[in-house]
Amino acid sequence: MKGISQRALVVALTSFILFTANYTQYQLSPIANDIMALLNIDTQAFTAAFTAPMIPAVVFSLVSGLLVDRFGVRLILGMAVTLMAIGTVARMAGDTYSIFFWAMLFSGFGPAFINANAAKIFGAHFSPSRAHRMMGLAMALGCLGMTVGMATTALLPSIRTAYWIASVLAVIAVPAWWCLIAPTKVLEEPAGVSLKSSLQAVIHHRGVWVTGLALCFIIGAALLINATMPTALATKGFSPASAGLYSAMISIGAIIGSFSTPYIAGWLGGLRRAIVLIVALGALALAFAWQLPAGVLLAAGLFLCGFTTSGVFPLLLAIPLSLKGIGMQFAGTAGGLIASLQLLGAVLIPGYIILPLTDSAPGPAFLAAGACMALAVLAMIFLPALEEEA
Numbered sequence: 001m002k003g004i005s006q007r008a009l010v011v012a013l014t015s016f017i018l019f020t021a022n023y024t025q026y027q028l029s030p031i032a033n034d035i036m037a038l039l040n041i042d043t044q045a046f047t048a049a050f051t052a053p054m055i056p057a058v059v060f061s062l063v064s065g066l067l068v069d070r071f072g073v074r075l076i077l078g079m080a081v082t083l084m085a086i087g088t089v090a091r092m093a094g095d096t097y098s099i100f101f102w103a104m105l106f107s108g109f110g111p112a113f114i115n116a117n118a119a120k121i122f123g124a125h126f127s128p129s130r131a132h133r134m135m136g137l138a139m140a141l142g143c144l145g146m147t148v149g150m151a152t153t154a155l156l157p158s159i160r161t162a163y164w165i166a167s168v169l170a171v172i173a174v175p176a177w178w179c180l181i182a183p184t185k186v187l188e189e190p191a192g193v194s195l196k197s198s199l200q201a202v203i204h205h206r207g208v209w210v211t212g213l214a215l216c217f218i219i220g221a222a223l224l225i226n227a228t229m230p231t232a233l234a235t236k237g238f239s240p241a242s243a244g245l246y247s248a249m250i251s252i253g254a255i256i257g258s259f260s261t262p263y264i265a266g267w268l269g270g271l272r273r274a275i276v277l278i279v280a281l282g283a284l285a286l287a288f289a290w291q292l293p294a295g296v297l298l299a300a301g302l303f304l305c306g307f308t309t310s311g312v313f314p315l316l317l318a319i320p321l322s323l324k325g326i327g328m329q330f331a332g333t334a335g336g337l338i339a340s341l342q343l344l345g346a347v348l349i350p351g352y353i354i355l356p357l358t359d360s361a362p363g364p365a366f367l368a369a370g371a372c373m374a375l376a377v378l379a380m381i382f383l384p385a386l387e388e389e390a
Contacts, residue, residue: 007125009180011134014114014121017081017173018142021111024088024166025053025104026251027149029230030244034159039097043231043360047351049101050227053108056080057343060109061116062336068117073124074183077113081177084110088170092163110173111142116339118317133262136314140258143310146226146251154244202333207323207384212341215316217376218279219342220349221286221369222309226250227350229302232290232362249299250306257311265315271322271386275315279377282308287370290362308373322386 028035028050036046067076087106094100114121122134153162202208229250233243265274285308289301320326320334349372358364 006182010121010125011138013173013177013181015138015141016169016176017084017110017114018138019145019148020088020166020169020173021053021084021107022142022145022251023149023169024091024107024145025050025149026146026226027153027162027166029150029227029247030154030240031159031162032227032231033234033240035100038095038159039100041097043228044351044355045097047224047227047355049097049104051223051347051351052101052104053111054223054343054346055105056108057112057115058340058347060112061339061343062333064113064116065120065333065336068113068120072183073117073121074177074181077110077117077121078174078177078181080109080113082174084108085167085170085174089167092160092167094163107170112339112343116336118335135317136258136262139310139314140255143251143255143258143306146254147248150226150230150244150251151248152244154240199333201325201330202337205323205325205334206382208320208326208334208337209341210379210383211316211319212338214275214279214376214379215313215338215342216345217349217372217379218282218309218312218316218345220345220354221282221372222305223346224350224354224365224369225286225305225309228355228360228362228365229290229305232366235362238294246294246298246302249302253303253306253308254310255306257307257309258314261311262314262318271315271319272380272383275312276377276380278308278312278315279373279380282312283370283373283377285370286373287367290366319383319386323384 028046032043032046036042039045041049064076064080083106087103087109090106091100091103094103118135118138122138126134156162156165226247229247230240230243233246234240238246261274261278264278265271268274268277281304285301285304289298289305292298292301317335317338320330320338323334326334354365354368354372358368
C-alpha cells in the first residue's frame with residue numbers, strides 16, 4: 001500500500017508542478033498587450049521574457065541529471081521546485097522589465113529539472129513500459145496549465161490577480177514536495193562505466209544529436225505560436241477574451257496529443273513513421289491555421305497546432321531507449337543533452353531569430369514556424385535505425 005501511495009504521489013505532484021509552471025508562463029499570452037504597456041516593452045522583449053523559463057533547462061539539464069544520480073530525486077528536485085516558487089512570487093514585484101525577466105527565468109527551474117530527469121523520476125517507481133505511460137500522463141495533465149492560463153487570464157480583473165493565483169499554486173508545491181515525497185536510493189555507477197565514458201557514448205552518438213535538433217526546431221516553433229497567437233488574432237479583430245479562448249485550443253490539442261500519440265505510433269508501426277507524419281502535418285498547421293475563418297475551422301487548425309507540436313514530444317523523448325549504444329544504460333545522460341538542445345531552441349528561435357527576422361509580423365513569423373517543423377522532418381532522415389520493441 002505504501003508503494004502504491006508513493007507512486008500515486010509522484011505522478012500527482014509532478015503533474016501539479018508542471019501544471020503550475022505552464023499556468024505561470026502561459027497566463028502571460030492573453031494579457032501580453034497589458035504587460036507590454038505596463039513595462040514599456042515591445043513584442044520581442046516580451047517574447048524573450050516569455051521564453052526565459054526555458055533558460056534553466058538549457059544550462060542545467062545535463063547537470064541536473066548528474067546531481068540526481070549523486071544526491072537523489074527528492075533533494076535536487078525539491079531545491080528546483082523551491083527556486084520555481086521564489087521566481088513566481090518575485091514576479092509580484094516585477095514593475096521593471098529586469099525583475100520580470102529574472103522572475104520568469106527562476107520560475108522555470110521546477111519543470112526544467114522534472115523534464116530532464118523524467119525517466120529517473122518515473123523509472124524509480126514504475127516498470128519501463130508503465131513509466132512511459134505515466135510520463136505521458138503527467139505531461140498531458142501539465143498541459144492543462146496552458147489551457148487554463150490561456151483561456152481564463154483575460155477574464156481576471158488585473159495582472160496582479162493573475163500573478164497572485166500563480167504564486168499561491170507555486171508556494172503550495174514546495175511543502176507538498178518536501179513533506180510527501182520519500183527519499184529514493186541513489187543509483188550507483190555500474191561497474192566499468194564512468195561518467196567520462198557515459199558522456200562520450202552520448203556526445204558521439206548521431207541519434208542523440210538528431211533527436212535533440214528535431215526537438216529544438218519543434219519547441220522553438222511551438223513557443224512562438226503559443227506566445228504570439230492571441231496577439232495575432234487580435235490584429236484580425238478578435239477581442240482579448242475571444243483570442244484567448246481560441247488560443248486555448250492549442251493547449252487542448254497539446255493535452256490530447258501528449259496522451260494519444262504513443263498509441264498512434266503503435267498503430268502506424270513505428271516511432272520514426274509517426275514522428276514524420278505528425279510533424280509534417282504540424283508544419284502546415286503552424287504556417288496557415290491562424291488565417292482560417294473564425295469558428296470550427298479556426299478552432300480545428302489551432303487544435304492541430306497543439307496536437308502536433310506537443311504530441312510529438314513523448315515519441316522523440318522515447319528515442320534514446322531505442323538507440324543502439326544508448327538504451328537504458330545511458331538514457332539519463334542522453335536525455336540531459338537532448339533537453340539542453342530542446343530548450344536552446346525554445347529560447348533562441350522565437351525571440352532571437354524568427355521575430356527579429358520577420359519584424360514581428362504574424363504572417364511571416366508563422367510561415368517561419370512551419371519551416372522549423374519542416375526542418376525537424378528533415379532531421380529525421382539522419383536518425384539511425386531504431387531497436388524498437390514490439
